[in-house]
Amino acid sequence: MEFRHVLVAGGGVLGAQIAFQTAFKGFPVTIWLRSEGSIGRTEPKLTRLYNVYRAELARIGEAMLAGKPLDLPRGFGDAAAVKSAEDLARLEKAVEAAKQNIRLSLDLAESVREADFIIESMAEDREAKREFYAKLAPFLDEKTIVATNSSTMIPSMFSDLLPYPENYLALHFANNIWRSNTAEIMGHSGTSEAVFGRVVEFAKEIGMIPLELKKEQPGYILNSMLVPFLSAAEALWANEVADPETIDKTWTLGTGSPYGPFRILDIVGLQTAYNIVSMNPEAKNPESTAGKIAAGLKAKIDAGKTGVNAGEGFYRYEK
Amino acid sequence: MEFRHVLVAGGGVLGAQIAFQTAFKGFPVTIWLRSEGSIGRTEPKLTRLYNVYRAELARIGEAMLAGKPLDLPRGFGDAAAVKSAEDLARLEKAVEAAKQNIRLSLDLAESVREADFIIESMAEDREAKREFYAKLAPFLDEKTIVATNSSTMIPSMFSDLLPYPENYLALHFANNIWRSNTAEIMGHSGTSEAVFGRVVEFAKEIGMIPLELKKEQPGYILNSMLVPFLSAAEALWANEVADPETIDKTWTLGTGSPYGPFRILDIVGLQTAYNIVSMNPEAKNPESTAGKIAAGLKAKIDAGKTGVNAGEGFYRYEK
Numbered sequence: 001m002e003f004r005h006v007l008v009a010g011g012g013v014l015g016a017q018i019a020f021q022t023a024f025k026g027f028p029v030t031i032w033l034r035s036e037g038s039i040g041r042t043e044p045k046l047t048r049l050y051n052v053y054r055a056e057l058a059r060i061g062e063a064m065l066a067g068k069p070l071d072l073p074r075g076f077g078d079a080a081a082v083k084s085a086e087d088l089a090r091l092e093k094a095v096e097a098a099k100q101n102i103r104l105s106l107d108l109a110e111s112v113r114e115a116d117f118i119i120e121s122m123a124e125d126r127e128a129k130r131e132f133y134a135k136l137a138p139f140l141d142e143k144t145i146v147a148t149n150s151s152t153m154i155p156s157m158f159s160d161l162l163p164y165p166e167n168y169l170a171l172h173f174a175n176n177i178w179r180s181n182t183a184e185i186m187g188h189s190g191t192s193e194a195v196f197g198r199v200v201e202f203a204k205e206i207g208m209i210p211l212e213l214k215k216e217q218p219g220y221i222l223n224s225m226l227v228p229f230l231s232a233a234e235a236l237w238a239n240e241v242a243d244p245e246t247i248d249k250t251w252t253l254g255t256g257s258p259y260g261p262f263r264i265l266d267i268v269g270l271q272t273a274y275n276i277v278s279m280n281p282e283a284k285n286p287e288s289t290a291g292k293i294a295a296g297l298k299a300k301i302d303a304g305k306t307g308v309n310a311g312e313g314f315y316r317y318e319k
Numbered sequence: 320m321e322f323r324h325v326l327v328a329g330g331g332v333l334g335a336q337i338a339f340q341t342a343f344k345g346f347p348v349t350i351w352l353r354s355e356g357s358i359g360r361t362e363p364k365l366t367r368l369y370n371v372y373r374a375e376l377a378r379i380g381e382a383m384l385a386g387k388p389l390d391l392p393r394g395f396g397d398a399a400a401v402k403s404a405e406d407l408a409r410l411e412k413a414v415e416a417a418k419q420n421i422r423l424s425l426d427l428a429e430s431v432r433e434a435d436f437i438i439e440s441m442a443e444d445r446e447a448k449r450e451f452y453a454k455l456a457p458f459l460d461e462k463t464i465v466a467t468n469s470s471t472m473i474p475s476m477f478s479d480l481l482p483y484p485e486n487y488l489a490l491h492f493a494n495n496i497w498r499s500n501t502a503e504i505m506g507h508s509g510t511s512e513a514v515f516g517r518v519v520e521f522a523k524e525i526g527m528i529p530l531e532l533k534k535e536q537p538g539y540i541l542n543s544m545l546v547p548f549l550s551a552a553e554a555l556w557a558n559e560v561a562d563p564e565t566i567d568k569t570w571t572l573g574t575g576s577p578y579g580p581f582r583i584l585d586i587v588g589l590q591t592a593y594n595i596v597s598m599n600p601e602a603k604n605p606e607s608t609a610g611k612i613a614a615g616l617k618a619k620i621d622a623g624k625t626g627v628n629a630g631e632g633f634y635r636y637e638k
Contacts, residue, residue, distance in 0.1 A: 224554075253501050
């Protein structure tokens with residue numbers, strides 16, 4: 001069974017990327033949005049993505065002419081299959097088609113009717129998501145598969161709202177989906193195996209590397225490791241054991257990794273790191289390690305040093 | 320102040336490597352050993368290191384002839400400074416001299432008398448180390464600096480035994496010191512700044528990258544991050560959230576690191592990972608995550624799958 005039409009609910013940073021990549025791989029896509037205002041915010045995101053994909057191909061074209069190795073974004077496909085100007089033209093055509101393949105809609109009933117796969121990519125707010133699923137439920141039939149792209153919540157937090165919970169699971173993408181092409185796939189205890197397998201196939205069809213979870217796990221696989229690792233690094237810094245540069249150097253030299261924890265924190269953003277440590281009740285005690293981490297991050301955030309996007313976090317970046 | 324003579328106490332895997340690298344960089348070195356039996360076990364280690372260093376240079380020489388990039392071990396020096404057959408001959412001479420520069424001794428009094436820097440690299444056993452420091456104390460004068468290479472203990476666990484605790488600190492090396500050339504340097508609260516600075520300089524003199532800790536921290540910098548990261552990965556595996564291959568793939572794709580946690584565990588060795596999780600009192604409860612990790616590791620260890628050195632751990636390796 002092939003999906004014929006994909007619906008992305010929500011046009012935020014990830015929603016727009018999921019929609020564009022899915023359309024780039026040939027699927028007709030509808031983005032459902034809650035309001036006219038959302039349309040005004042989503043359209044420029046799609047235009048930016050169109051330009052990003054075109055810029056990637058222009059760069060590939062130049063490398064091809066210069067006889068240099070082609071650093072094809074992993075989400076574009078197999079680099080070995082791109083050899084000639086024709087291969088490149090085929091990709092350029094797919095970018096143009098992507099633009100045509102995406103439709104924005106405010107009508108949920110109609111959007112759901114034509115879709116056989118729905119990816120929910122609404123704000124990371126439990127109540128807002130529950131409201132969305134309650135609104136979605138009456139329009140679903142037993143053939144429509146629904147996935148959440150939530151980073152921090154798990155499917156069993158919402159499956160009770162769906163008429164066919166066996167058709168519901170998580171499909172979690174990373175930012176810059178066309179390069180960081182991983183898709184973590186996680187069911188709840190009632191997800192059907194056939195549905196799980198179908199979504200694994202879909203992930204491959206849109207150029208992702210599927211990473212299968214056998215059980216529900218808050219944080220999926222990557223964040224389940226990244227959070228304790230980054231917390232340990234933050235503790236060394238907040239307890240004044242060593243400075244961020246020394247800690248990063250230790251990690252990169254000791255493990256061969258390209259980035260140390262404070263470079264990763266700058267990429268993730270210090271506000272996200274602050275939100276995570278603040279969930280720990282200990283963070284209220286300024287004498288505790290969590291409290292010192294929270295205070296240290298807050299001082300940097302208050303100074304506008306929130307990470308790479310701000311031009312400065314633990315390190316400075318050229319704008 | 321230059322160190323004129325370095326004493327390494329203990330001729331184990333790391334002790335032999337520290338001695339050989341120090342001698343390779345031109346320092347006269349004595350290895351103090353407790354018994355004739357230790358001499359018989361240390362000599363082959365030094366012969367092996369001599370062969371390893373020579374093999375590295377032979378490889379460099381071949382690459383030089385073939386006009387290929389020189390992958391000089393970082394502990395050998397700056398790769399940019401090795402350009403000609405003369406540069407290579409100089410390094411070859413240093414390897415020959417290293418062999419001549421190392422003396423083995425069973426006489427602690429005499430060994431200490433001629434040394435101005437002592438690196439304790441005895442077994443990781445608190446009582447054995449305390450015994451050694453008690454025996455060493457009467458021979459020390461106010462000019463001799465003493466460092467421990469302990470991985471798991473901190474200097475304040477032994478500083479009370481030394482007549483000049485201000486001259487005592489930790490200087491922690493990694494295995495395969497000529498390639499993994501990091502040296503974590505950590506004082507206790509009473510270590511003098513001048514001594515700390517002198518040992519940082521020494522680390523550079525023997526080709527290491529010094530990583531300075533401003534406070535005592537069990538596990539130093541690297542293991543303080545590595546242990547919680549690896550434990551989080553082990554938990555995903557032991558709780559059957561995902562298999563080791565998927566977890567490793569998620570980490571390498573998500574962070575750009577060359578190795579995922581289960582490849583690192585194979586390198587560290589499963590016995591060491593088992594010892595670490597067993598220190599957690601929860602590991603006695605088979606229903607707990609720590610208990611499941613311990614049981615999973617023990618099953619692999621009992622089957623002889625202890626890691627890279629055994630040819631199999633979480634992965635299989637060509638012998």
